Amino acid sequence: xxxxxxxxxxxxxxxxxxxxxxxxxxxxxxxxxxxxxxxxxxxxxxxxxxxxxxxxxxxxxxxxxxxxxxxxxxxxxxxxxxxxxxxxxxxxxxxxxxxxxxxxxxxxxxxxxxxxxxxxxxxxxxxxxxxxxxxxxxxxxxxxxxxxxxxxxxxxxxxxxxxxxxxxxxxxxxxxxxxxxxxxxxxxxxxxxxxxxxxxxxxxxxxxxxxxxxxxxxxxxxxxxxxxxxxxxxxxxxxxxxxxxxxxxxxxxxxxxxxxxxxxxxxxxxxxxxxxxxxxxxxxxxxxxxxxxxxxxxxxxxxxxxxxxxxxxxxxxxxxxxxxxxxxxxxxxxxxxxxxxxxxxxxxxxxxxxxxxxxxxxxxxxxxxxxxxxxxxxxxxxxxxxxxxxxxxxxxxxxxxxxxxxxxxxxxxxxxxxxxxxxxxxxxxxxxxxxxxxxxxxxxxxxxxxxxx
Amino acid sequence: xxxxxxxxxxxxxxxxxxxxxxxxxxxxxxxxxxxxxxxxxxxxxxxxxxxxxxxxxxxxxxxxxxxxxxxxxxxxxxxxxxxxxxxxxxxxxxxxxxxxxxxxxxxxxxxxxxxxxxxxxxxxxxxxxxxxxxxxxxxxxxxxxxxxxxxxxxxxxxxxxxxxxxxxxxxxxxxxxxxxxxxxxxxxxxxxxxxxxxxxxxxxxxxxxxxxxxxxxxxxxxxxxxxxxxxxxxxxxxxxxxxxxxxxxxxxxxxxxxxxxxxxxxxxxxxxxxxxxxxxxxxxxxxxxxxxxxxxxxxxxxxxxxxxxxxxxxxxxxxxxxxxxxxxxxxxxxxxxxxxxxxxxxxxxxxxxxxxxxxxxxxxxxxxxxxxxxxxxxxxxxxxxxxxxxxxxxxxxxxxxxxxxxxxxxxxxxxxxxxxxxxxxxxxxxxxxxxxxxxxxxxxxxxxxxxxx
Numbered sequence: 001x002x003x004x005x006x007x008x009x010x011x012x013x014x015x016x017x018x019x020x021x022x023x024x025x026x027x028x029x030x031x032x033x034x035x036x037x038x039x040x041x042x043x044x045x046x047x048x049x050x051x052x053x054x055x056x057x058x059x060x061x062x063x064x065x066x067x068x069x070x071x072x073x074x075x076x077x078x079x080x081x082x083x084x085x086x087x088x089x090x091x092x093x094x095x096x097x098x099x100x101x102x103x104x105x106x107x108x109x110x111x112x113x114x115x116x117x118x119x120x121x122x123x124x125x126x127x128x129x130x131x132x133x134x135x136x137x138x139x140x141x142x143x144x145x146x147x148x149x150x151x152x153x154x155x156x157x158x159x160x161x162x163x164x165x166x167x168x169x170x171x172x173x174x175x176x177x178x179x180x181x182x183x184x185x186x187x188x189x190x191x192x193x194x195x196x197x198x199x200x201x202x203x204x205x206x207x208x209x210x211x212x213x214x215x216x217x218x219x220x221x222x223x224x225x226x227x228x229x230x231x232x233x234x235x236x237x238x239x240x241x242x243x244x245x246x247x248x249x250x251x252x253x254x255x256x257x258x259x260x261x262x263x264x265x266x267x268x269x270x271x272x273x274x275x276x277x278x279x280x281x282x283x284x285x286x287x288x289x290x291x292x293x294x295x296x297x298x299x300x301x302x303x304x305x306x307x308x309x310x311x312x313x314x315x316x317x318x319x320x321x322x323x324x325x326x327x328x329x330x331x332x333x334x335x336x337x338x339x340x341x342x343x344x345x346x347x348x349x350x351x352x353x354x355x356x357x358x359x360x361x362x363x364x365x366x367x368x369x370x371x372x373x374x375x376x377x378x379x380x381x382x383x384x385x386x387x388x389x390x391x392x393x394x395x396x397x398x399x400x401x402x403x404x405x406x407x408x409x410x411x412x413x414x415x416x417x418x419x420x421x422x423x424x425x426x427x428x429x430x431x432x433x434x435x436x437x438x439x440x441x442x443x444x445x446x447x448x449x450x451x452x453x
Numbered sequence: 454x455x456x457x458x459x460x461x462x463x464x465x466x467x468x469x470x471x472x473x474x475x476x477x478x479x480x481x482x483x484x485x486x487x488x489x490x491x492x493x494x495x496x497x498x499x500x501x502x503x504x505x506x507x508x509x510x511x512x513x514x515x516x517x518x519x520x521x522x523x524x525x526x527x528x529x530x531x532x533x534x535x536x537x538x539x540x541x542x543x544x545x546x547x548x549x550x551x552x553x554x555x556x557x558x559x560x561x562x563x564x565x566x567x568x569x570x571x572x573x574x575x576x577x578x579x580x581x582x583x584x585x586x587x588x589x590x591x592x593x594x595x596x597x598x599x600x601x602x603x604x605x606x607x608x609x610x611x612x613x614x615x616x617x618x619x620x621x622x623x624x625x626x627x628x629x630x631x632x633x634x635x636x637x638x639x640x641x642x643x644x645x646x647x648x649x650x651x652x653x654x655x656x657x658x659x660x661x662x663x664x665x666x667x668x669x670x671x672x673x674x675x676x677x678x679x680x681x682x683x684x685x686x687x688x689x690x691x692x693x694x695x696x697x698x699x700x701x702x703x704x705x706x707x708x709x710x711x712x713x714x715x716x717x718x719x720x721x722x723x724x725x726x727x728x729x730x731x732x733x734x735x736x737x738x739x740x741x742x743x744x745x746x747x748x749x750x751x752x753x754x755x756x757x758x759x760x761x762x763x764x765x766x767x768x769x770x771x772x773x774x775x776x777x778x779x780x781x782x783x784x785x786x787x788x789x790x791x792x793x794x795x796x797x798x799x800x801x802x803x804x805x806x807x808x809x810x811x812x813x814x815x816x817x818x819x820x821x822x823x824x825x826x827x828x829x830x831x832x833x834x835x836x837x838x839x840x841x842x843x844x845x846x847x848x849x850x851x852x853x854x855x856x857x858x859x860x861x862x863x864x865x866x867x868x869x870x871x872x873x874x875x876x877x878x879x880x881x882x883x884x885x886x887x888x889x890x891x892x893x894x895x896x897x898x899x900x901x902x903x904x905x906x
Contacts, residue, residue: 014790019542022508024508027571030505031503034504055475055477055590057472058469074530152859155859338467396499401500403501420566
């Protein structure tokens with residue numbers, strides 16, 4: 001929408017347009033968003049993660065330290081900047097929370113206790129072309145654990161448990177965690193003597209297209225990539241495909257396959273480590289419901305970054321939400337650009353705004369009240385104002401969110417206000433009664449003893 | 454601090470400087486900040502205020518709609534902006550939450566229910582010269598109630614009660630609310646036949662300097678401003694000064710003064726309305742402790758904006774914090790620039806970051822733990838891992854924040870981790886015991902029955 005000038009007899013009105021890619025919710029939607037964010041924060045904290053917030057901006061040099069110019073950075077300029085100030089450090093809005101977290105860790109290294117478990121729930125900005133589920137301003141919910149030199153595998157399993165608990169608690173249907181370990185496919189390549197990094201990249205691209213192209217076509221394409229000996233290539237491609245499948249429970253058959261296959265060097269350390277680590281992570285998650293965690297060796301995203309465990313998450317009951325709700329994995333070094341320390345970590349990121357916006361768009365989010373108010377206290381007439389105010393104060397002291405109606409208007413009008421805002425209870429202090437707005441039932445109640453039903 | 458390059462045998466390190474005016478807290482400081490923000494949100498909601506969030510940016514035209522160029526706006530530019538995109542709407546970071554709230558209300562007018570009670574806790578940005586308590590990025594906590602055409606005085610009292618409850622709950626000593634009504638001084642001017650707006654402005658400036666100059670000097674200066682008749686001027690200046698005093702409880706003497714003074718037109722409507730409204734607001738706050746609310750007729754700030762009740766707040770036990778922690782008042786029209794509706798409102802704003810930063814700087818904020826974790830579950834050895842994990846899960850289900858130690862290291866090392874992070878309890882699942890890290894006491898405990906002491 002473009003802005004337009006509307007002339008009125010009284011005054012000039014400037015009617016601003018909506019800014020594409022910068023979402024904004026109505027109060028009833030915001031209440032659901034807050035409930036979700038509170039839930040996410042509660043689970044993060046229940047595992048001992050602590051909050052940090054970084055400024056919206058970083059030095060442009062920091063944002064570009066890894067050469068990430070594809071992220072469409074917004075830079076800042078002061079509207080009234082004078083010439084002498086042109087020498088000020090150039091600032092840009094952060095495009096993710098990983099770069100700021102790395103900078104934070106490097107800058108405050110001596111004040112942090114390791115392993116450092118942090119969560120971060122902030123807006124990030126990218127000047128990309130907006131569309132459904134792709135915003136220019138969006139909220140990310142990230143957790144990471146980092147440690148100096150060595151990070152136990154313990155945390156790889158913890159990440160998965162946290163994400164599962166969070167997504168289940170949002171009540172958006174069945175959730176499926178898909179886990180792999182980067183070392184397995186890399187080790188498989190080594191053990192099959194596929195050494196050209198070009199060939200490996202191409203094979204991984206094929207694996208990534210499994211869903212689209214199907215196994216037969218991908219197999220054919222991989223055979224073509226491994227052109228040195230057709231018979232061997234067919235077998236190797238078959239193995240690669242086998243390793244790119246989903247495993248749920250029958251992980252052992254994969255191990256047998258490796259040990260028995262003449263083509264694989266089953267003593268390959270990378271491969272063995274990968275399988276061992278993935279096995280341990282899956283074992284730690286055995287208490288979760290069947291089918292909620294699967295090994296999916298075909299996860300090849302973020303190959304340049306992740307070095308061990310990798311995660312993706314699917315919403316099984318929301319077909320409109322394609323791809324992964326939240327992804328992450330283990331990386332070898334967080335902040336090497338900014339500090340001369342070796343800081344391996346494991347982390348996962350929930351693309352919150354994308355999730356919320358897509359689900360909202362497709363009607364999966366049921367909004368209710370327009371206010372957090374539990375009880376509206378009726379103001380019958382001016383004479384009862386002190387009683388109404390006192391009643392409201394007492395109910396607040398019991399932990400309820402309470403409004404006193406603001407003027408001694410007709411009761412029907414006060415009830416209508418409660419109804420429009422979705423306030424579930426209306427209290428009549430002069431009668432000592434409370435009305436349940438859902439059932440319509442009105443009954444005697446005492447402030448100190450009453451509880452929400 | 455400026456950035457510097459450090460060369461290392463291994464790799465090039467880029468050591469970023471701190472960006473002035475963009476505060477960032479350590480985990481233990483952030484935990485206190487979160488506690489404060491949670492408290493503020495809880496009180497806002499307990500009075501039925503609902504959250505909204507607006508994007509970080511607005512159209513530059515919206516930000517400049519009232520000609521507020523003195524607010525040092527940051528504008529945005531895409532780093533990779535192509536020439537064809539130069540026609541994109543110019544965007545700037547919001548410098549307060551009032552302009553975005555006005556734009557939001559105008560844009561979503563038909564979806565809102567009035568009176569609309571909203572709170573907003575977001576960062577705002579101003580490119581000002583940074584110093585202690587003045588940041589370029591800071592958090593504001595604002596509440597406003599707006600209504601169509603008419604807003605009952607009920608809300609003027611509610612604002613004051615909310616702010617008092619919030620500031621008391623932060624445990625930063627005695628809090629004093631100072632309230633006035635803009636109509637009183639304006640009505641006094643009218644009733645003393647002081648009509649030149651220039652003279653009125655100068656008189657108000659003198660009143661604003663009362664603290665600095667003292668009553669004798671201010672009286673002299675006002676007499677000079679009212680030069681038409683010295684004897685009368687002296688009397689009028691005396692009256693103006695009398696009206697600029699603080700009243701706590703003895704508000705009636707002021708009313709007597711008005712009725713009895715020959716110089717004042719005591720039937721002046723503006724004056725009477727102002728006194729009446731202020732009286733009603735003070736009456737509604739009579740339940741608050743003595744001395745916590747006073748009438749201070751000398752509040753003259755924001756004269757161009759506020760039209761009725763005005764608030765300021767002082768921290769009586771924190772001499773280093775000068776001026777008002779949070780200020781606000783009643784205004785005649787929120788969004789007249791953006792919509793052809795008359796929307797009077799009353800609101801108040803807590804300059805959160807300024808408060809937090811100044812108190813932190815002067816040592817009033819006691820930091821404690823570096824993590825929200827309540828309990829660390831010891832991992833005695835690998836064999837006990839399933840028990841440790843199971844114990845942690847059960848304690849989490851009881852509502853506690855729980856970490857399982859990540860590796861079967863020496864117990865002393867695990868205890869030291871808890872101590873460094875300030876975790877108050879350490880649980881030994883294989884012993885069925887819990888250690889209180891503050892008292893050092895270790896005792897038998899069962900997961901289902903244990904409670905924090």
